[in-house]
Amino acid sequence: MSLRIYNTLSGKLEEFVPIDPPRVTIYTCGVTVYDDSHVGHGRSLIVFDVFRRFLEHMGYRVRFVRNFTDVDDKIINRAREECAHFMNIANRYIASYYIDMENIRVKPADVEPRVTEHIQEIIEVIRGLIEKGYAYESGGDVYFSVESFPEYGKLSKRNVEELEVGARIEPSERKRNPLDFALWKSAKAGEPAWDSPWGPGRPGWHTECVAMVFKHLGEVIDIHGGGLDLVFPHHENEIAQAEALTGKPFARYWVHNGLVTVGGQKMSKSLGNYVTLREVYTKYHPDILRLLVLFTHYRSPLDFSWEKMEETKRAYERLLSALEELELLKKLPTYEEKGTHPLFERIKEFEEEFFKSLSDDFNTPEALAKVYSLVSELGKVKNRAYSEGKISVQELSAYETAVNSLLKNLRGVFGLLEDYKPECEVKTVVQRELAAGEVLDEKLVELLIEVRDMARKEKAFQIADRIRDGLKDVGIALEDTPAGTKWKRF
């Protein structure tokens, strides 16, 4: 099956052809570690996590690199505020990042390089650019000369003249052209600094990614990704440096995810309208965040709200209950039926269409629509089985096949349902943390359900309802089904 991807560089959907199949190289710009990650970062991380899983699922051997920017102005400022070393700040937020990633189920990249561990490589890139005449040293700084690279602006569809007119870039006597950007910044007093041919200083922002790509993936990579807000200037400046140096296209496909907004406005630190990932995954199961992200196409804006989290939670629970139903259906009396069940055909269609949607520029919302169509089919099966009080062997087998197919694909590609086990309820992170002390509670709930069932058999509904209401007060909901009473926390 061929995969089509939207390439920011061409502005078109293109068929995905890796340089050296089945090998695929992907680089995405990671976070600057000066604070906790928010939902905007989370979206980007989840989106590329799913791309990577999907490519792996298609049989590609993916090598995935995602960096940490662990030295920059914001980290330095933060360190100054706290009278701490900048590395302490960086290390703290890298640790925090890993906790977030574990909780939102984003797989680690194959290499997760840090800028401070690649200073030498960065210096080599800068040195090469100076040698080839694309960069110049000026008062201890080194700048890339935008005029020297005629294709500058090709990614973000701008031209140098327009940029100069609208330039709000702070003027600097050291720059020849206001659009020139710093590859190396000379150290000011009290700032972290490394030795270089141009004196002590630190790397500018844009060179790090180029140096790390060269080192860990090579001169030309298949996919370079990041948030839409990185297109200009960051990725434009990466292209300028890398291509000036090698004369080859830096990345074959430039892929950018849409931004997360709040009330229509971009979620950002500076606006203060952000919600941290930690806040989300302590309130909701991480699958719900992933589902929220995947319900919108990756290139569209995604407006975050807690109401939407609630909506997504309901959609998630409907999916879960369809899966859990299998164990209850197994308890019904069975009978033999002639022929194969039509549900088997639907499962086959589902799998085909699910991957077809994903192959069309990672259309996850459409893929989810296929998921929910199958879920509806399962609901119909369940309903009929319960109204007849029995289920055919073939139908039960089809239901089980469907559940396994959903589980396999939602786990493998979407990273959902990783902790799902039919006999256990799915818990939020907080619930998991509390789980150790819960065994006793569960026994008590089961005992109460047993007592309630006895009461119901005696038609002592007042007693039965008292138990149900009482459990509701402590956050446990009961559902009576022909196959027995289910309970869950809410």
Place this chain on the structure above:
RNA sequence: GGCAACGUGGCCGAGCGGCUAGGCGAGGGACUGCAAAUCCCUUUUACGGCGGUUCGAAUCCGCCCGUUGCCUCCA
């Protein structure tokens, strides 16, 4: 101001020349001791406005209106 997107039914959100997206909500029904959950049915001028191309446009083209992003650190 420049550049780039986007405007779909109560809300969210796919589709991008002809064929039911899907989710959430709301109303009705089935089921239930009553619920809950689930399923079924309904929510049928849905495609910002005005022109144009076409046998046929939400889907292509033009203009207008509106929203957003980038142009400064940013996933």
